[in-house]
Amino acid sequence: MENHQVQTKWSQFISLIIVFFFWGFVAASNDILIPVFKKYFVLTQVQSQLVAWAFYAAYFIGSVIFFLVSLKSDVLQKFGYKKTLSFGLVISAIGAFLFVPAATMASFPFFLTALFIVGLGFSVQQIVANPLAIKMGSASTGAHRLTLAGGVNSLGTTIGPIIVGIALFGMGNKTDSAPRDKNLTKTEIVQNNFTDLKKELDKNKIELATLSTSETAVLNKSEADIDANLAQINTALSELQNKSDAELVPYISKFDTVKKAATSIVYPREFVKTHLSLVKKPFIVLGIAFLLVAVFMLFAKIDDPAKEEEALLTEESEKFSILKYPQLALGMLAIFIYVGVEVSIVSNLPALLHTHEFGNILENNIAPFISLYWGSLMIGRWNGGVNVFNTSKSTNMLLKFIVPFVAFAIILGANYLSGKDVSAFYIYPIWIVIFILMSFWGGKNAGKTLMLFGFAGIVMMVLGLVWPDKDIAKYFFISGGLFCSIMWPSIFDLAIAGLGKNTGKASSFLVMMILGGGIIPLIQGYICDFDLTNPNGILGITYTHFSYVIPIICFLYLAFYGFITPKILKKQGVVLVESESSAH
Structure with missing residues (x-):
């Protein structure tokens, strides 16, 4: 086919994936802001999770607005990909600059408003950048480009907490951040x-x-x-x-x-202002970067995909109903839960590590653990990204072992350069090896992969709840990032299978379900707050620790979706095409 002869436009694609980096940088940086805002604004845990809510609710609202506007006029066909993407970047820049007056006023609602506007811009960018990445070359390698872009996104999630942590707390102290001495009484x-x-x-x-x-x-x-x-x-x-x-x-x-x-x-407000003023610099730099990339996008030689005439709607698409496609209806809930659990595990991690049983780790030493969690998604996605390269089967298998450890080395190196002690992370390759072996077991089958990783997530969360050594238990929770890393494409593939001309419409509904990243952390945070009135906890552990039953429930549904959807599709006569992992 002609599509297979189209070369990837690498010079254009590299400029595009900068946008993917931004998404990851800001999303992961939120997890550093949460404990800081909680401390200086004297918030409960559920109130602190409004940071995640504001950011991910913006994705939902932005997607709805974009969808409603597109009903009257196709935005991408009318304005083009470049202009629309630049518009989204400008919106995010405005939100980033609003961090300055928010910090000056020491206003938590103002900070939430600023994050919401950043998220609105990201929703526009998300809608544009994903299909643009796919169309920058052969259709047959579109998923691979999206995988590579997802890997860059994960690099942003790894570096973001470290950079923002340095801005807020300065360079780390290796003695202060060293693991607890096992010889201490x-x-x-x-x-x-x-x-x-x-x-x-x-x-x-x-x-x-x-x-x-x-x-x-x-x-x-x-x-x-x-x-x-x-x-x-x-x-x-x-x-x-x-x-x-x-x-x-x-x-x-x-x-x-x-x-x-x-x-x-x-x-006093002046005391709070002094400490929050440190937030200004990274977001000013981020806002300037957004504007520079927006200008670059407008003038860069990035070709808009050829404009396509809209096909007349068939009778089938006129009667489009979500409930007509159970794989889509269940898939929307799966995306909601997936993004929710991905965000909730790490958003509540600072509160968990701050408990006595998990070592009373203070805010200035939280960044490495946040970085390791988001870096775990990078490890998983880079493992899937190996398929981008045209290598022999034996080389591909070798790279699937080597590349995850290269990603892990980057996590260690970035944290070490920030002045943090990373010796406690040397045990983490155990979980990486488990992930690699399971990725081979799941293969390219979306349903099987999702089911296996869902069950793996359940096992890791349960072990995190019951493991007696809390210095080890925290890594079971952090490893949730590994098993979330390649769930997005598996869910997406299953949800849109068999939808034909309704695929685009279904995709917009799935993107709206990113809202889960703002809702599920609130539920888990609500459970954490029972510690305020019930200091004795439950079942011998704190409520903050117990709150990780929420991810267990989430992973259970994701495993169920991976199990049941192939059966639903089989009844519809839909044959799934095995595909490589991409990433959200």
Whole structure:
């Protein structure tokens, strides 16, 4: 066929995938902003998840608006891919620049508005960039280009948390971020937790003493609250000098009580503004980058795909109904749940790592774990991206083992260069090997792959809940990124199978379901907040830890969708074409 002779327009395609990098950079950076906003705006966990909600709700609303406008006039045919993509970039630039007044005003609603506008721009870019990537060359290699673009997107998700973390907290301290010494006694661990909290409160007290603010009452209350907490900490540290491990239970409970009180201190607005001003710089740079790429896109030699005359609607498409295609109806829910669980695992990870049982890791040391989670998606997608290259079967198999570890090395290197200790991550190749072996088992069969990875996600979440060593348990949760990494194309392939001329319409409905990334984290965050009123937790663990039952339910549905949809399609006489993985 003629399509197979079309060469990939690499010079054009490389400029396009910069946009994919931006999507990943911002989406993953949100997970650093969540604990920061939670701390300085004194938010509950469910309130902090409004960050994810604002960003992903924008995808839904933007897609709906685009769909409604397209009913009257085909936007892409009228304005072209380049202009539409540039328009989306300009919208995102406006949202990025709004971070400056949001930080100046120290307004959480303003920050949410800014993120929402960034997400609106991304929704336009998402609608344009995906089909444009596919059409930049032969149709037969379109999925491979999308895979490669997805790999670049995942590079953005890996680097984003590191860059924003440096902007907010400075370069890391390898001693401060080193894993807990296994030789420490339980008493020493509790003492260190109290000491770390004391250091943070002492630092805040010094800042407040030099603060110029008209909020005298708030300032006095903040200082009084800090003094009260420091007094309890000093008493506990003094008493712990003579305590054995067997006498620790009341002190662990006391630490949790003091930490909750410390995180509930309301600081003067000027204090909050000072700390949030650090958010400005990365988003100013991001806004400028959006504008530069928008201008570049307008003037670059990127050919719009040939304009196609719209075919007259057939009687079948006039009567298009989602319910007529169960694979699509179930697939919309699958996309909703997939994006939701992908975001929810990591959005609530800072709260989990901040608990006593998971090491009381503070905000300035969260970035490496966020980076490892999103980097896990990069590992999985680069594994699938090996199929982009025309290699022999033996070389392909070898690359599928080598490339994931190259991606892992990039994660380690980026975190190391940011000043963080990464020795705790050396155990993670165990999960990478499990993923690689399962990817061979699933092969190119979308249903089988989705079912296997859904069950793998269930197993990992369950093990994360019950594993006694919490230094290991957290990696079971983080490995959720590996098993989410190639779910998007599997779901998409199954959902649009057999839809014929209704495929485009179905795709727009599927993109709308990205909304799940804003809803499911709220549900998990709601469960986390039971710790505020029930400090004893449930089943011997905190509610924040227990909240990871939500991903279990999500993975269960995804496994079910992978199992049932091929059977539905078989009844319709639809034969699935095995395809390579692409990525969202």
